[in-house]
Amino acid sequence: MAEKKVAKNPMKPKKKKDTQWTNLTKGFIRENPIFVFLLGMCPALAVTTTMETGLGMGLLVIFVLTSSNIVVSLLKDLIPKEVQIPAYIVIIATFVTIVGLLTEAYAYELHQSLGVFIPLIVVNCLIMGRATSYASKNDVKSSAIDGFGMALGFTGALMLIGVTREIFSSGAIALGVYLPFPFEISIINTEMYVFNMDTLGGPAGGFIVIGVLLAIFTARGNALKRKREVERQAWIEQKKKEAAERKRKKDMESAGDAA
Amino acid sequence: MISPTVFFVAIVSSMLINNVVLMRFLGVCPFLGVSKKTESALGMSLAVMFVMVISSILTYLVYHLVLEPFGIEYIFIIAFILIIASLVQLVEMAIKKFSKKLYKGLGIYLPLIVTNCAILGVAESNIRDGLASEYGFGGGLQVAIVTAFGAALGFALIMFAFSSIRERLDHANVPESWKGVPVSLVTAGIMALAFLGLGGIV
Amino acid sequence: MLDKLKIALTLLVVGAIAGAAIVGVYTLTEERIAANREEAQNADLMAIFPDMDISKLEREEMDLNYLVERMTAYDSDGNELGTIFRGISSSYGGDNTVLVGVDRDGKIVKVIISQTSDTTNIVRDVIDLLDTQFAGKNFDELSHDAPSGATQSYNSVWRVVEEVSLQIEGDPTQEAFRSVFEDADSYSVVFTFEDKAFTDEYVIRDADDAVLGYAYLIEYDEDNEVFLIVDKDDVFKGFVGIDNVDSDVEDAIVYYDDQIDSDLVDIMADSGDVLEDAINDLQPIVEATTRIDKEHVVRYQNYYDDEDDHVGYLYTGYSSGFNGMNVIEILINFDGEIVSIEVVRTSDTPEYIQPDVIDQLDNLYGETSVDGFEADDVFAGATSSGRSVLNAVGAALEAFNERDGE
Amino acid sequence: MEPFIAIITVAVIITIYLGTYMLNKKVPAPYEKIDTETCSACTNYACGVKQQFSEER
Structure with missing residues (x-):
């Protein structure tokens, strides 16, 4: 608590103006569902063998999370508190069924490659979590933005993992294989020996890559914290100095006045 | 009559080769969340085992007796999750x-099970692409039960092993940014590598 | 109470809307999903013959051990490209569906695992191998090298390829029979002997299921298999080797070439010395002539009607008649009643056996025992043929009752 | 006809779930003390126990 109070002063001199903007972006890094809250780890491990499947999964989650947040927020006064959870489960399951059907119809390859993980969006803690902790308490607009932002952060994390795994296991990034893009290309295409680690494309790779990325995230957070701490100390020093200066001046002035 | 070999294959394959956590990435949330202590890991595994077997039977029956005859298989997601959720409520109540x-031992884990991917995942694979889908209704049911039991055993095995490792890790000297979940994930990755070696045994 | 009702009603409405939404989306996407599923199936086929015109594909169902479908592929001009076989074979995770494409020269174009329940990284090892192992090869060049760690998955593919090989290269046994009987279309083992030099008796039939002849499998050792073939009237048709035959066996086969088309019994009488001297290898021929001494019912087989329902057991009986051996097939239902009797092979004179025995057989239908029947009464005019049939039927019923008693 | 069966099935299953859920809520939990420690790592929002705790706090 104390840290926050003080840190506010040097780091954020101006007030947050656009709250909706921060509402949207908070899921990107600061409250990233995967790297900070460890939500939805199952898909993060299973469908990130390539960047594209990660992106596809992310798109589905964006759809489900945004729409379920909207509906939950719309119905928040209608649904009695006693049956909140059952109602949310029904709403989420409905959207997941719909998104599953749509994927099978319009992105069949993606549907096949995601397999069981499409139904499993239902039990993704992220979606239920946003519904109970945010959408049930806020208005429709901010719920929609919150859901969209959180899902974007989720998608970004999946893509980051996917890119890492794909590049290290195959040395290239393929596009248009699973998603219905009008083209099918593969970029980067390196033949270097380092980029031939099959293991990272397999089951073990998921755990290891996420572990390493998580460590990097934590290290970054720690470094930031330390930097802020240093700055805070410096600021306090400065303030102290200023105060001392002022006091001395005042003393001098008062001494002068007195004289 | 299904030969005992099939049951053996079903149990070994669902427990070791296609281990729910390490190979199929189902139930990773409790795997990371409730594995800090061996005791809680075992409690969770026991609750999962119980619910997984019963929910496999129920979802299998509902799918083949209600959804399939009426040609409404496409609502299986909503049907399955609600069946599992009601089952958990009933079990908790009982x-x-x-x-x-x-x-005291299990109660705390039961609500968590609803959102455990492993339960829904195993139920889904029983009706879609698992070993159980290759036998007729009755035989499939038997195989489904055995598969679910094997999967739950595999889950318990991994939970136990992993929580034991984690208890040691707590006392290990790990670089600051790797402490906690990151190093656990890498450990799990190495466990998965070891399980990869079991691939050819059946 | 009103509160509870309100809660229930709310959720019911939510549920109904949810259900309606799902159903709505389903109706919208139903056709596209079906089309996608079909296209996905065809995509694998297209991978085998990229020039194929999918609309011209000729599909034919198959009912073999593994193969379920045979598809003939044509390009857009109507030229035949080759054949694709679809086979289903089990592996540790479940069934694997395997597609084998064969071009018109009998070369494998491509082998594809189109559906699998096995773990992805294990199957990947097998998939990596498929192109080097199979693509562009003839069936006789194949070698069974399973990759370590994926034996089950690999074997499931191998079994399908092996059965395709039988289809393309032909079944060596079938080929052997065909070299004697041009019309040979199918064959089956009717009896397995334990105490003779030959092990299996095969019946060879043509496309109309009429019996062409019989073959007796003589296994000298692992690599030496020879068929002694006789036609349906016990006329010797020669020896045919299906595997590499040793040179002395070959000599014997050549020796008997002169005897082709003579009656088995005559050969016996002629060549006694020769047999004793040198060609002990061909002892079976002696036994083949004496097999007719035994009157027996050979093993039953399950009998299925046109709708594939298991309706009873079909017994094959051997019994000597007036001139020689009669072979009789007796169908018995689960209650032990005779459903039908058919004389499939006879050495007796048709003028006698047809009106006096075969046409009278329906008198026995529905009976559970032949004790009350006398050959003299039922089959007046062809008593010994009739007695032989009665003996066979009686033996079959006895065999049924023994089996039933177990 | 099929769509109706689908909707009815969904409604029926929901009713069953609702029934069990309400019944379960009625039965009082016999715990005196739940070890929150075991739950601390769990990030599952849907956990009923956790919710109860956060409300009590």
Whole structure:
């Protein structure tokens, strides 16, 4: 608590103006569902063998999370508190069924490659979590933005993992294989020996890559914290100095006045 | 009549080769969340085992007796999750009423099970692409039960092993940014590598 | 109470809307999903013959051990490209569906695992191998090298390829029979002998299921298999080797070439010395002539009607008649009643056996025992043929009752 | 006809779930003390126990 109070002063001199903007972006890094809250780890491990499947999964989650947040927020006064959870489960399951059907119809390859993980969006803690902790308490607009932002952060994390795994296991990034893009290309295409680690494309790779990325995230957070701490100390020093200066001046002035 | 070999294959394959956690990435949330202590890991595994077997039977029956005959397989997601959720409610209620001791041990994990991917994942694979889908209705049911039991055993095995490792890791000297979940994930990755070696045994 | 009702109603409405939404989306996407599923199936086929015109594909169902479908592929001009076989074979995770494409020269174009329940990284090892192992090869060049760690998955593919090989290269046994009987279309083992030099008796039939002849499998050792073939009237048709035959066996086969088309019994009488001297290898021929001494019912087989329902057991009976051996097939239902009797092979004179025995057989239908029947009464005019049939039927019923008693 | 069966099935299953859910809520939990420690790592929002705790706090 104390840290926050003080840190506010040097780091954020101006007030947050656009709250909706921060509402949207908070899921990107600061409250990233995967790297900070460890939500939805199952898909993060299973469908990130390539960047594209990660992106596809992310798109589905964006759809489900945004729409379920909207509906939950719309119905928040209608649904009695006693049956909140059952109602949310029904709403989420409905959207997941719909998104599953749509994927099978319009992105069949993606549907096949995601397999069981499409139904499993239902039990993704992220979606239920946003519904109970945010959408049930806020208005429709901010719920929609919150859901969209959180899902974007989720998608970004999946893509980051996917890119890492794909590049290290195959040395290239393929596009248009699973998603219905009008083209099918593969970029980067390196033949270097380092980029031939099959293991990272397999089951073990998921755990290891996420572990390493998580460590990097934590290290970054720690470094930031330390930097802020240093700055805070410096600021306090400065303030102290200023105060001392002022006091001395005042003393001098008062001494002068007195004289 | 299904030969015992099939059951053996089903149990070995669902427990070791296609281990729910390490190979199929189902139930990773409790795997990371409830594995800090061996005791809680075992409690969770026991609750999962119980619910997984019963929910596999129920979802299998509902799918083949209700959804399939009417040609409405496409609502299986919503049907399955609600069946599992109601089952968990019933189990919780029964435990509350009849055994305080059991509730103390398992009660805390039961609500978590609804959102455990492993339960829904195993139920889904039983009706879609698993070993159970290759036998007729009755035989499939038997195989489904065995598969679910094997999967739950595999889950318990991994939970136990992983929580034991984690208890040691707590006392290990790990670089600051790797402490906690990151190093656990890498450990799990190495466990998965080891399980990869079991691939050819059946 | 009103509160509870309100809660229930709310959720019911939510549920109904949810259900309606799902159903709505389903109706919208139903056709596209079906089309996608079909296209996905065809995509694998297209991978085998990229020039194929999918609309011209000729599909034919198959009912073999593994193969379920045979598809003939044509390009857009109507030229035949080759054949694709679809086979289903089990592996540790479940069934694997395997597609084998064969071009018109009998070369494998491509082998594809189109559906699998096995773990992805294990199957990947097998998939990596498929192109080097199979693509562009003839069936006789194949070698069974399973990758370590994926034996089950690999074997499931191998079994399908092996059965395709039988289809393309032909079944060596079938080929052997065909070299004697041009019309040979199918064959089956009717009896397995334990105490003779030959092990299996095969019946060879043509496309109309009429019996062409019989073959007796003589296994000298692992690599030496020879068929002694006789036609349906016990006329010797020669020896045919299906595997590499040793040179002395070959000599014997050549020796008997002169005897082709003579009656088995005559050969016996002629060549006694020769047999004793040198060609002990061909002892079976002696036994083949004496097999007719035994009157027996050979093993039953399950009998299925046109709708594939298991309706009873079909017994094959051997019994000597007036001139020689009669072979009789007796169908018995689960209650032990005779459903039908058919004389599939006879050495007796048709003028006698047809009106006096075969046409009278329906008198026995529905009976559970032949004790009350006398050959003299039922089959007046062809008593010994009739007695032989009665003996066979009686033996079959006895065999049924023994089996039933177990 | 099929769509109706689908909707009815969904409604029926929801009713069953609702029934069990309400029944379960009625039965009082016999715990005196739940070890929150075991739950601390769990990030599952849907956990009923956790919610109860956060409300009590």
